[in-house]
Amino acid sequence: MMKLIEYLQGRSGTCLLLGFAIETICIIALVIFVLFLLANDRKNRMTALMLEQMQETFQLEGERYRIATELSQDIIFEYRIGEDKMVNTEKYRELFGGDPVVLKFTENCGKRQDKVHPDDWGIYLEYCRELREGKCIIETEFRAKNRLGEFIWCQAMGKTIYDEERKPLRVIGKIVNIDIQKKELEALEYKATRDPLTNVYNREVTIKKIEKFITGNKNNRHMMMFIDFDDFKLINDNYGHLIGDKILIYVIGKIKSVFSEGEIIGRIGGDEFAVFAGNIVDINEVLHKADTLRCAMETTYFDKGNAIPISGSIGIAIYPEDGLHYEQLMERADNALYRAKEQGKNNFMLYSPVI
Structure with missing residues (x-):
């Protein structure tokens, strides 16, 4: 009996110990689970906070982009290659007066021919082709009509975005109104190439233009006229150089009236001028032109x-x-001019080897 009691007491102690161990393990597991839930909740809250911060950042960047495009004088555009769709900012409407969103942009390129300067139409067609093909970098200049119907200089620049397989997706770029800068540059170039008194080409530019024309038209006949005012020194001596300058301006206007815009007129020095006409048909044409010029002067x-x-x-x-x-x-031409003056001035003479 005593042995049985001792046995049961031993078993009971073991059970108690086992029960205590199980209870301890459960408590530890519960604590771990609670800590896991707390940690997971904290992680979720941190994740939510990060997502909220990212959303705020995206909204802020979007607002910055919107404000920047509104303040910019440039037209920001996105050309979606797959859709052939051009999306411009509202500045497009302000400058050109049309809808900022253009469907079938390159497909209907020809319908915009009246909006592009005739001299720049080929350049504009190339611009549309480069957009459609997704050229890596696009940069060009052309003149387009603004909402007032005036042609203005524009600079278009774009960069193409590709997918992982290097397939072009869209072109992001801008159109800049460079009309003022372009015209200022043209004015400077004009001033640099012109004689300040008469506004015809100066000597250096006259020579370059004639040489360039000859180089590009070697197989045709051309005419060079060398003009000198008769007794102009006497005019300066008798009436003064100020009157002499006025007479030069007056007579050069008459010379310009005889020739077309494509012919080269330049001041070589003093009262000497050169006129170069390309692609003449026959000598009779030259003689008629020379006599018309003589009469004008x-x-x-x-x-x-x-x-x-x-x-x-x-x-x-x-x-x-x-x-x-x-x-x-x-x-x-100078030799022929000398002979013309020898024969009484107010005359013209073709060069001849016997002169």
Whole structure:
């Protein structure tokens, strides 16, 4: 009996110990689970906070982008290649007066021909092609009509975005109104190439333009005229250089009226001018032009009651018979001019080897 009691007591102690151990394990597990839940909750709250911060950042960046595009004078655009859709900012409507969103942008490119300057139409077609093909970097300049119907200079720049397989997706870029800068540059270039008194080409530019024209048209005949006012030194001596300058301006206007815009007129020095006409048909055409010019220069300038008679003499050389470049042609035209003055001035003369 005693042995049984001892046995049961031993078993009971073991059970108690086992029960205590199980209870302890459960408590520990519960604590771990609670800590896990707390940690997970903290993580979720941190994740939610991070997502909220990211959303605020995205909203802030979007607002910054919106404000930047509104303040910018440039037109920001996105061309979606797969849709052939052009999306511009509202600045497009302000500058050009059309809808900022253009469907079938490159497909209907030809319908915008009246909106692009005729001289720049080929450039604009190339611009549309580069957009459609997704060229990596796009940069070009062309003139387009603004909402007032005036042609203005624009600069278009874009960069293409590709997918992982290097397939072009869209082009992000901008269109900048560079009309003021372009016209200022053109004015500076004009000033740099012109004689300040008469507004015709200066000597250096005249030579370059004639040489360039000859280089590009070697197989045709061209005409060089060398013009000198008769007795212009006497006019300066008798009436002063100020009156002489006024007479130069007056007569050069008459010379311009004889020739078309495509012909080169330049001041070589003092009262000497050169006129170069390309692609002449025959000598009779040259002689007729020379006589028309002589008649235009034979005039009278009136100043403060003074009637000042004016006339000029002309020497003519023909490419390629008389010379193959500017210096040769000018030398032969100068020889012909000397002969014309010898024969009484107010005259013109074709170069001849017997001169």
